Amino acid sequence: MCPLSAQNTPVLIIGGGVAGLTAALELDRRGLPSLLVDKGPRLGGQARGFCCKALVSCARCGACRVGDLLEQVARRPGIQVLTQALPVAAQRQGPGWEVTLIPQPAPEGSAPALAPALAMERPLAQRLVVQAGAVILAVGHQVFDPARKSRLGHGRVPGVISAGQLEQALAQGGLPGQARRIAFIQCVGSRDQVLGRLYCSRVCCGFALRLARLARHLAPESAVTFFHMDVQDYGQAWRAELAEMRADLRFIRAIPGQVRRGQEGPVVAYAGEGGQPQEEEFDLVVLATGLEPPTAAPAFNEMFGLQPGPEGFLAPGAGVLVAGTAAGPRSIAESIEHAALAAAQAGLHLAAGQPAPRGEVAHA
Amino acid sequence: MRLNDCDPGFKQEIAREPGGQxxxxxxxxxxxxxxxxxxxxxxxxxxxxxxxxxxxxxREEVLASPLIWLCCSCQSCSEVCPQDVRCSDVLTAIKNLAARAGYAPPSGQAMARQLAAHGRLLTVGEFENEKRAELGLPPVSEEPADYQAILGAEAAAPRPAGEGA
Structure with missing residues (x-):
């Protein structure tokens, strides 16, 4: 049974992904206990299923950080964990909040091979009211559903998959089918005014290019084409890597207009080098899907009386901090930094007994 | 390309035209x-x-380009544009600016002269006048006086060729 009879915690962290785990560790480092809750049965969030992108040396994708964080959290008695716990109501209590959690049923066929249960994962047994001095929302993001961009063929044209699906395939050991001609299409669900997603999702270029490099490594005879608008800059080390990738992969500065079914694989219509429309057949087309605000953002805005943040992501409010991708698109490493900052701000809030500074906003 | 040869206000000029935003x-x-x-x-x-x-x-490179007149306004570009640019509407705005700057293609200029001289681009015959009668409109002839009467005095003073495309 759940050992939480006191139902009191300095900080309630909602969401047990990279940002939530980091925030809990950072608070623990500062001597502040916390209660970490997740609506699902497993901690680790979306990054838990990511595969290592290293070839000879580390690709700095951050996927391994999830395992490190989980291991550390399991070792800190100051961090209490409740899984399958969904916040449904919140009331202001002095400088803090009183949050009601309700148990969630375990989803059918949960505990996939990639995410075996951990010792500290303890499902919430019954409705629980938590008094917290501060709340950190680390509820993560939603991945854009590529089927909404129907002309790119996802779910309609065989051989068109999302970058997430390729990641899963690579994590399980290889490229889908006998894919030798591979195309990546960037900015699917990002920088798209028609979809109301005007922002850059920031992580997809690095994500897709690391996957592309891994695919080339697994199948050296494969050829990769990278359709993009421009490539995000991730600093000095990345620029050197990018130069290598430019030599190895075919970069085409054009977003295709359509992907249709061809004789053998998907056919991509795009603007060729001289600016003429042309078509080319591939074995596999990978759509680099963007990051969207968490689906629960409006519910959290209402629960905690928050103003909607930039682009529909979450923004901090009185006694409420936001950590990680819930505040805007960011990488695993950036989420860790962002969550550590949110934890520090929660500490300041508790020390002062007044609302934390609100200056920090998402870069979106 | 030299920045000195560029007109930074050109895009705003296009954006001010209908459809150019x-x-x-x-x-x-x-x-x-x-x-x-x-x-x-x-x-x-x-x-x-x-x-x-x-x-x-x-500016000059775009307005003088014969290519801008090739857009067939099929709106395929508008359909696929992720940014809702409405490319063919923007090209219409550019065509309007080009016409005002005197870059209308010869065929467009010929049509403008025809319109100024005769008030129409097609011949008007019995069929058209029957249709006009059905709609309660007065008959028209090839005479310029007719369209001047219908359109008013302004039409009687056509603008120089090249401005009317």
Whole structure:
């Protein structure tokens, strides 16, 4: 049974992904206990299923950080964990909040091979009211559903998959089918005014290019084409890597207009080098899907009386901090930094007994 | 390309024209070019390139280009554009600016002269006048006096050729 009879915690962290785990560790480092809750049965969030992108040396994708964080959290008695716990109501209590959690049923066929249960994962047994001095929302993001961009063929044209699906395939050991001609299409669900997603999702270029490099490594005879608008800059080390990738992969500065079914694989219509429309057949087309605000953002805005943040992501409010991708698109490493900052701000809030500074906003 | 040769106000000028506002949202992703049926027939026609030149302020290069008149307004580009640029509407805005600057193509100028001289681009015969009668409209002839009476005094003083395309 759940050992939480006191139902009191300095900080309630909602969401047990990279940002939530980091925030809990950072608070623990500062001597502040916390209660970490997740609506699902497993901690680790979306990054838990990511595969290592290293070839000879580390690709700095951050996927391994999830395992490190989980291991550390399991070792800190100051961090209490409740899984399958969904916040449904919140009331202001002095400088803090009183949050009601309700148990969630375990989803059918949960505990996939990639995410075996951990010792500290303890499902919430019954409705629980938590008094917290501060709340950190680390509820993560939603991945854009590529089927909404129907002309790119996802779910309609065989051989068109999302970058997430390729990641899963690579994590399980290889490229889908006998894919030798591979195309990546960037900015699917990002920088798209028609979809109301005007922002850059920031992580997809690095994500897709690391996957592309891994695919080339697994199948050296494969050829990769990278359709993009421009490539995000991730600093000095990345620029050197990018130069290598430019030599190895075919970069085409054009977003295709359509992907249709061809004789053998998907056919991509795009603007060729001289600016003429042309078509080319591939074995596999990978759509680099963007990051969207968490689906629960409006519910959290209402629960905690928050103003909607930039682009529909979450923004901090009185006694409420936001950590990680819930505040805007960011990488695993950036989420860790962002969550550590949110934890520090929660500490300041508790020390002062007044609302934390609100200056920090998402870069979106 | 030298910045001194560019007109930074050109894109705003286009944006002020009806339908031209979209130019400000263009990321130059080339989704328009990928789906352009004109480009399939005329390889040098590239809507992304035309819009990019316009954004860069290559005023004369764009307005004098015979390519801008090739857009067939099929709106394929508008359909695929992630930024809702409405490329063919932007090209209409550019065509209007070009016409005002005296760059209308000869065929357009000929039509303008015809319109100024006769008030119409097609001959009017018995069929048209029967239809006009059904609609309760007075009959018209090939005489300029007729259209001047209908359109008023302004039409009687046509603008010089090249402004009316």
């Amino acid at each position: 979209g130019i400000q949202a263009c990321f130059a992703c080339a989704a328009c070019t990928a789906r352009c049926p004109v480009g399939e027939l005329k390889p040098e026609y590239d809507p992304r390139r035309l819009l990019r030149l316009a954004v860069l302020g290559r």
